Amino acid sequence: METKMAKGTAFDRIPLVDISALLGDDLEAKKAVAREMEKAASEVGFLYVTGHGIAPEMIEKLQAKAAAFFALPDEVKKKYYIGNSRAHRGYVPTGEENFYSGDVPTVDKKEAYDLSIDLAEDDPDHIRGYRLLGPNQWPTEIEGFKEDVYGYYEAATSLGRALFRGFALALGLDEHYFDGYLTRPPSQLRLVHYPENETFDPTAIGGSDSNFGISPHTDYECFTILHVTAPGLEVVNADGQWIDAPPVPGAFVINIGDMLEAMTNGRFIATAHRVRKINYERYSFPLFCAVDYDTVVEPLPQFVEPGAARIYPSYVAGDHLLAQTMRTFAYLRKLEKAGILAIPESETTGEAFFGRKERA
Numbered sequence: 216m217e218t219k220m221a222k223g224t225a226f227d228r229i230p231l232v233d234i235s236a237l238l239g240d241d242l243e244a245k246k247a248v249a250r251e252m253e254k255a256a257s258e259v260g261f262l263y264v265t266g267h268g269i270a271p272e273m274i275e276k277l278q279a280k281a282a283a284f285f286a287l288p289d290e291v292k293k294k295y296y297i298g299n300s301r302a303h304r305g306y307v308p309t310g311e312e313n314f315y316s317g318d319v320p321t322v323d324k325k326e327a328y329d330l331s332i333d334l335a336e337d338d339p340d341h342i343r344g345y346r347l348l349g350p351n352q353w354p355t356e357i358e359g360f361k362e363d364v365y366g367y368y369e370a371a372t373s374l375g376r377a378l379f380r381g382f383a384l385a386l387g388l389d390e391h392y393f394d395g396y397l398t399r400p401p402s403q404l405r406l407v408h409y410p411e412n413e414t415f416d417p418t419a420i421g422g423s424d425s426n427f428g429i430s431p432h433t434d435y436e437c438f439t440i441l442h443v444t445a446p447g448l449e450v451v452n453a454d455g456q457w458i459d460a461p462p463v464p465g466a467f468v469i470n471i472g473d474m475l476e477a478m479t480n481g482r483f484i485a486t487a488h489r490v491r492k493i494n495y496e497r498y499s500f501p502l503f504c505a506v507d508y509d510t511v512v513e514p515l516p517q518f519v520e521p522g523a524a525r526i527y528p529s530y531v532a533g534d535h536l537l538a539q540t541m542r543t544f545a546y547l548r549k550l551e552k553a554g555i556l557a558i559p560e561s562e563t564t565g566e567a568f569f570g571r572k573e574r575a
Contacts, residue, residue, distance in 0.1 A: 222484040224258045225454045231466065235266025237377045249384035256385065256471050260486030261450050263466040269370050274442060276363040281498055283357045284328055285408040295352045297329060298546030302341060302349025304330050312543050324492060325429065328406040332399055333365060345508055346537055347401035368404045371440055375402065375504040378438065378469065386479065396506040401536065402436070409497040433485040434472035435539050436505040441468040445497040450488045474506065477527040480514035508533030531561055538562035
């Protein structure tokens, strides 16, 4: 792995922060937490958080419903294929997502089920063609699936709002700075399943089909709230070393995404990470916390030195998310090839194409 991907410091562990004060009313206590968040976001790009207020029982229900869904026969899961949705929601079979290292595509070894804010078919934004806003596809074969999974989604997005307030304070902003950009963001929750791979040789490095469950990348959005059931996640430090980020009981993993890195002109860092290929079953539940579709993402003035050039270009949040998604999902590339869907014009110059390009 090339060290050009490395950012931050030569950390050897992911810091842990108790964020319970963010859920209270004591502003000074919130600022103390924010200082810890700022240090982690600028030096590591990752942190574990405890004191988040989400009950273990809610997470257990989420895991149980995910396991039940992925245990369904393929022909049943494919009824909810993501390509059937005009809002990018549903089942993602293995091989649907392809990433590139140079000119060589890599297939991540996973299947997934994607959902987001659940809007009606006649929602104005859905009708006007905002592809990442609309209704979810809910499987009916599993009793309580929608209630338990969307219940977790709502609790996790509420936690995301608290973290936005913490990051605002960490940046010296009013704690409610981001509130106006969070009216109906296309924040996506993924239920990801890594099947057991009995034939995998953990001593074999390289090979044409990659040695990763998910290839090295950064996330598109502002930050990610992640729950995982087993080890596998690795994070690169400034020396180009891959640091293990195993599950911590009672904690979520939080990592900075491209949007917050851009807004802070590089003060916060979106650190590259990967999931190593494993020979045991594993589930992962990332919630990618975004801002509203029409939000212009660009360096905030206070993070650009007078007379200095901005490191990052301006781009529209929803256009950027759609463009990045179109570059990786097979069904969207087919729609583009057929002339049914086009990458937003603002995203065709390549100037805003960062983040996932670090797979190269």
